[in-house]
Amino acid sequence: MSTGWTPYDIEKESMEIVEGYLDNYSFMPLEKEIVKRVIHSTADPSLAENLVFNLREFSPDPAACLPLGLNIYTDVNMLKAGISRKLLEKYEGSVHCSIDNPVVAQLAKQKEITRAAAAFYHYAENLDGALVAIGNSPTALFALLDLVDKEIARPLLVVGIPVGFVGAAESKELLSDYRHLPYVTLSGNRGGSPVAAAVVNALLRYG
């Protein structure tokens, strides 16, 4: 083991190990690609059991579902940083995160909500047809579902994977009830930007 390992070697050996963990599961092809990328990114095979999919519209041809000029809205900058710009090029897509926008900070203060939730109220109808990815904040996911309930936003797909002991599991359980909304989520407290980024990158890669 040394720094002399090529990126190709590492990727190849790692993917072989990941494949070994998937033998006991029966996923649809697109789901399987997502699970592989999540385990590869986190080195935590136990996450496979908690991933929940509602991707019927996206299978078997995800490419037909992700449009040119795809917009991705994220709750936090870490997740924005984790989405592959190279994979996005194919779609001439953009990634947005407004958590540091002063208008959002003002809205959060005024409504006494988190900045991540305020960012989604700020995005509002811009979320129509967009891929929404949440990797940290349960309140951002609650805000998004509130906008969906009010028919203000109809996202193309929601990657809803907030993390934490307070509200995360509940927000993801709520998302699971939206059978008309394509989504990927992870039940329980765990989640986070690397998991959400791995899901988004898998969709971009195999789309």
Added chain:
Amino acid sequence: MSTGWTPYDIEKESMEIVEGYLDNYSFMPLEKEIVKRVIHSTADPSLAENLVFNLREFSPDPAACLPLGLNIYTDVNMLKAGISRKLLEKYEGSVHCSIDNPVVAQLAKQKEITRAAAAFYHYAENLDGALVAIGNSPTALFALLDLVDKEIARPLLVVGIPVGFVGAAESKELLSDYRHLPYVTLSGNRGGSPVAAAVVNALLRYG
């Protein structure tokens, strides 16, 4: 449960839950603050058992060890994005990540190494006195330790928490042998940017 929860409520309730998980451990005060922030960020209490510390020089007064003008070098942009700019202000510090630097890409190609490892060879003596944080790439950690072996770089502190099935556990085990180098690491395959960011932010917060 709704978007009406204030950020303060969530933080407070979450920290109370995290405290409950720490009852069975006996950490030094600084270590305890780091463990708390890691569990809070990941909602994964099992990580507490794998954190390994060499922080004698930093306890009991980490503030005396983190200088004004602190430089933090990271392996990936996700980790850079996860380090709190607000906490850094106290130190008038900066965070650097060169993985997208064309010079680094050229070096990686030429030496057939990862871009993350090439970035550390590119930083080289700039790492003297800096806080190094690695949240993704085992090869970046091997490159750093190579620079330490050659006495080219003497970092102030290493947060070495790469993730993955290939090389991550080995790189962290190697780091654990550097008894003269202050570090925080996490044994095994798991790790990642949120864990590394939580450690760095805890150090900045309690420093």
